[in-house]
Amino acid sequence: MTTETLIWLIPFPPILAFFLIVLFTNRNKALSHTLGVGAAGLSWLGAMIVFAAALGAHELGRTPFASSINWIPTADTWLRIGVLVDPLSAVVLFFVAWTIFMIFLYSVGYHNFGQPAGDHDRPGLPPHGATVEEHGHPQAVPSIEPMYSRFFAFLGLFAFGMYTLVLSDNLLTLFVGWEIMGLCSYLLIGFWYAKPSARNAAVKAFMTTRVGDVFMLLGIAFLYSATGSLSYRDIFQPQVLHTLASVPTPILGLSAAGLIGLLLFIGTVGKSAQFPLHVWLPDAMEGPTPVSAMIHAATMVSAGVYMVIRMFPLISLDPKTMTVIAFIGTFTAIFAATIAVAQNDIKRVLAYSTISQLGFMIAALGVGAYVAAAFHLVTHAFFKALLFLGSGSVIHGMEHGVLHTGDHTVDPQNMFNMGGLRKKMPITFWTFVIGGFALSGFPLLTAGFWSKDEILSGAFSNGNWAVFVTLAVAAFLTAFYTMRQITLTFLGGPRTAEAEHARETPWTMTLPLIVLAVFAIGYGWVGIPQDFLGLHLNASWFHEFVGSTLALAPAASPFSWIVFGTSLVVALGGLFFGWLAYRNVTAPEQDRLQIPLLKNKYYFDELYGFLFIKPAYWFAETFVYQWMDKGLIDGFLHFFGRAANAIGSAVRTYVDLLIINQTVGDGTAHATGWVGRNLRPIQSGRIQQYMLVSLIVLLAVAGLLYYLLVIV
Amino acid sequence: MIPLSWYLILSAALFSIGLFGVLSRKNAVAILLGIELMLNAVNINLVSFWRYGDVAQMAGQVFAIIVFAVAASEVAVGLALVISVYRRRNTVIADELDLMKW
C-alpha cells in the first residue's frame, strides 16, 4: 500500500465507527466504545505511519505526498479533491492523531464505563449517580452516562472531520471537515440537551461560528472563481499568487488576495473564537464534558489557525490584511487573558486561556512568524489538551466527593470549592502542573516556553513593538491565571467536604494525562532555536521541517536577549505573583480581581444581544413576517381578492341584475306580455271578421304593391 | 269574338258576389255557397285565359278541373262539418261558433 492510499484511508475508520454505532451497536455500550476506540486507534496508527514516512521523505516540502480525484463536474473541467501531506500537515496530523486517540480512551473513564446505570438518570441529562449495596450499606457511586454509545459516535464523526480537514489538499474539503466539526461541536456542547443552558450554548456556538463560515464560503467562492481551483498547490503557484496580489477590488482598496485572505480569516475568527466572535467558546463550557470542551477548545479551534497557516502564502500577500490579522490576534490575546483572570469555573478559565493562546498564534501569523505560529499550535494543542483533560479529571474527582456528601448544590467545577487536591489526586496534580507550566511558558523545560518565545521573538525581530509588548503582558497574565488556577485547585487545604472526599480517577483517564504530559514537555525540544543563548546548536528541526512547506523557507528570527529576558520574566513573574496572591485566598470575596467588568466578560453577550440578536428577532418576527408577508404582501393579495369580490358583486348588482335581468330580460318579457294582452281582443273567434281583416290587408298590400311596382 | 275583358268582368263580379256572401251571410251553409261562387269565378278566369292564350297549353283546363275536384270535396267536408256542428251546438250561425278564440 502506498503512503497516498494510506492517507486516503486515515479518516475513514472513525466515520465507519460512527455509522456502525448509530445504526447497529447503539444499545451495546461495550461494543460501541470498542468500535470507537478501535477506529481511533486505527487512524492513529495510520497517522503515525504517514508521519514516519513524512519524516523520512526527501524534500517533502517540494514533493509532498499528494493524490486527488475528480469530484464535481464544473462545466468543462472537474473540481478535484484529494489528500496532501506536506510538512505542515504532517506535524498537525501528529498532534491531531495523538489527542484524538487520547480523548477516545479518556472518554471511557470519564463516562463511568463499568459503573451501574443511574437510579434516576435519563437521556439528555448528566448522570446523577447510582445506589449500590456495599457491605450491607447503600452507597452512592457514579453512574454510567445513559447516552454512552452516542458519545462515541459523535467523537467518531468529529475525528473524521478533523482528519479530513488536516489531510485535504484543497479548501473545499477543508471546509467540509470544518463544518462537520462545527456540527459535532453543536452536538457535543448540546450533548446533555435537556439542560437549557447546554442547549442554548450549542445553538450559540453553531450560529456564531456560522457567521464566520458564510464569509469563509464567500472567500472560497471568490478564490475559486479567481483562480479556477481550490487546490493549495494550484493556488500557491507564484504566477497565480502574483495575479491575485495585483488584481484590485473595490472594497477598502484591498487586492484580490487581500480580500480573499480577509474573508477566509473571518472564518477563522469564528472557528478559533477570536474577537469579536469569541463569545461562543466560554459558553461551550456549559456543555457537559471536559472531553467535548477539550475537543473543540484544544483541537477543533486549532483548525481555524491551521487554515490561516495553510493559506499563509496567499494571506500574507496583502499587508493590510496582515495588519488586521495581527491586530485581531494581539487584541484577543490580551483581552481574553484579562477575562480569564476573573473566572471561577475551572473550565472557563481554560476556555479563555484558549482564546488568548489562539490570539498568540494569530498575532504571530499577522507579523509573519509562520513557523512560530505552527509551533505554538502544536505545543498548545498538547498542553491545552492536557489541561482540559486534567480539569475533567478534577471535576470527576470532585463529583465523587459530591456523590459522597450527597449535596448536589455544590458546583464541582467552581475552583473555590476545591483546594488541596494535590494529595487526593496526585497524578492529576502533577500532570496538571506540567500542563499549566507549559501554558505559562516555564523556561527551558516546557514546550510552551519555546513556542511562545519564538512568537515573541518573531514580533520583536519584525519591529512590531506594540504587538511584542502586548503579547508579553498577555503572557504575564497567562502565567498569573494559570498559577491562580493551580493554587486554588490543588494547593492549600480542602475548602469543602466534597474536596475532602475527592478521589483519583481510573487509569483510562490518567493514562492520557501522562502521555500528553510527556508531549507537553518533550515537544518543545524539537524547536529550540539554532542560536539560542548565542550557542551554536543543531538547527531547529521544527523550523527546518515546517519551514520547508513554504516555497521560500522563512529565516529564523535572530536570538535576542531582550526577548529571552522578557519570556523569562513574564513566565516566572506571573507564576510567582499568581501563587503569592492566591496562596491564602479561600473565598471569592477575598479575590480582588473579581471585577464585574471582567467577570461579565466586558458585557459582550449583553451587547450582542442588544445589537444583533434582539434586532434579528424583531426583523424576523415583526418586520419580515408580520409586516411584510402578512401585512404588505398578503394585504395586497387580500386587497385583490376583496377588489375582485367587489367588482364581481358590483357587476352582479348593476349589470347582471339591473341591466341584463331587469332591463333586457324581464323588459322583453314584459313588453311581449303587454303587447299580447292588448292585442288579445282582435282574436274574436269570428271567422267572418278574420276574413274581412284578411281582405283588407290583402287589398292594402295589393294597393301598396300596385303603387310601388306600377305607379312608381 | 267577345273580348277577354268581358269574361274577366263577369268573373270579378261573380267573385265579389261570392265574397260578399261569405262576409255577410250568417248561415254557415250560405258561407259555403259563397265560397263555391268564388271558386267558380276563378274557374271562369282560368278557362278564359286558356282560351285567349296559348290553346296548346292545357294548364288552364287542368287547373279548372282540379278546382272542380277541390270544390266538390270541400263542399262534402264543409257540409259534414256543418252538420256535425249543428248536432252539437244546435246552430249553423257562424258568429255563434266562436270557441276558437283565446
Add this chain to the structure above:
Amino acid sequence: MDFLSSHLLSLILFVPAASAVVMLFLPKDEVKLLRWFAFAASLIPFALAVYVWIQFKPDAAGFQFSEQYTWYAAIGSSLHLGVDGLSLTMVLLTTLLTPLALLASFSVSDRVKPYMMLFLFLETGMLGVFLAMDLLIFFVFWEIGLVPMYFLINQWGSANRNYASLKFMIYTMGGSLGLLLGIQLLGALFGTFDLATIMTKWTSAQGTLLGFPMATVKDVIFWAFVIAFAIKVPIWPFHTWLPDAHTEAPTAGSMILAGVLLKLGAYGFLRLVLPLYPEQAKSFAWALALLATAAIVFGAFASYAQTDFKRLVAYSSVNHMGFVMLGIAAAALASGTADARIALNGAILQMFNHGLSAAGMFFLVGVIYERTHTRNLDEFGGLFPLVPVYGGILIFTSMASLGLPGLNGFVSEFLVVRGSYPLLTPYTAISMLGLLFTGAYILKGIMKVLHGPLNEHWAQGEHKLTEISTREVIVMAPLMALILVIGVWPAWILDVINKAVMHLF
C-alpha cells in the same frame, strides 16, 4: 419488449393515470388493497425512470427517447415527449417522491380511494410538464397538476384548508394566464407549438406584431412567462401562497408540493424562459437576482419567525428555492460562460436536493403531527429521549436542509454561490445573510422539538409519544440515502446535469 422500449416515456407518463382509472373499479372499503395498489402502481414509473436513467446517454445532444403522436393537428400541436439531462433529473425526482408520498399516506383513512386516485393523477400531471416537448401539452399538464392538488388540500387538509387551497389555486391560475397568452401568441406566430421548432424560429424573429416592435412583444411575453413561473417557484414577493398551502396540505401533499410542484416553476425558467428569451433574461437578470436574494434573505427570516413547525419548514422552501433562482439569474446574465454553467449545475442540483430534503422535512413534521396533533413549536420540547430514532432522522434531514457539507445541500449551494459570485457579487454576498439564518431556523426547529427540558405532557399516559414506525422509516430511508450519496459523491447525477447544461446553454 419493443413496445416497451419505444414507448418508455408515454408509459411513465400515463401508467399513473391509467392506474387511477383502474382504481375506480376497486371496492372502496378495501382500504389495504387500495393503498397497496396505488403504491405498486407508482413504483412502475419509478422503475421505468430508473431504466431510462441507466439507458440515457448524457453525452448526446438534444432530446432522447422522443415520442410524437398526433394530438391536435389543426393548430399544429402534437403529443411530443422527450427527455434531456435536465428533465430526466426532474422525472427521476418525481417518480421517486410519489411512491414515498403514497407510502407516507398509508395513515390516511378518510376516503382512501379518491385520495389515492388524486395522487396518481397528480403524478401524471407533474410528469407531463417535465416530459412535454410541445408548449400546449406543457400548459395542459401544467394546469392538470393543479386540480388534484387543490382537492387534496381542500378535502384532506387541516383547519384553514379552504383559504389555503383557494389561494393556491387562484394564485397559480392567475399566474398561468399570462403563460397561456404567451403560448398562444407563439403558436399563432409560428403555426406550431413544438418547442424545438419554436426555439429555432423565435430567437431570430424580427419585424412587428400588431404594430408593436418584436422587442417589445418579447419583453411582454417574457414577463408573462416569468410571472407564471415566479409564482410557482415561488420567488419573493409571490411566495405567500406557499406557507399557507404547505401548512394546510396533508403530509404527503406537502411532500409533493415542496418536492416537485415548486420545481415546475424553476423547470419552466430553465426549459422555456432562458432558451426562448436570452436577451430579455440577460437585461432583466438583475431583477431576478434581486428577487432571488430577497427570497433567500426574507425566506430565512420569515422561517425563523414561525412558531408553527410546518410553516417553518414551508418558509425554508422559499429560502432554498431562492438559491435555485440565484443560479438561474446568474445563468441569465452570462449564458454560455463557465461561471453560468456552474451556477446552473448548482441550481438544478439544488432543485433535486431540495426535493429530497424538503419532502423529508415535511414528512417528519407530519410524523410528529400525527402523534401529537399539534404543530406548535412551543408545545413540544425535549422529545429526544422519547423518540431517539425520530430525533436522529430529524437532525440528519435538518442538517441536509441547512447545507451541511457532506450532505447534498452543500454541494448545490456551493456551486450556486461559486457560479454567481463573479457575476452577481453583491447579491451573492447579501444572500449569505440568508444562509446564516438558514442555520438559525433549522436549529430553532431542532431546539424547540428535540432539545430542552422534556415536556411531561408527551411522556406518559394517553398522550405518550410513540417512536417512528418501520413504515415511516422506510419512507425516509431512500431520501436519507440519496442525501448522503449526493453529498459524498455528487458526480453521478451532476455529470448528467452538467452535460445537459453544456448542451443547452
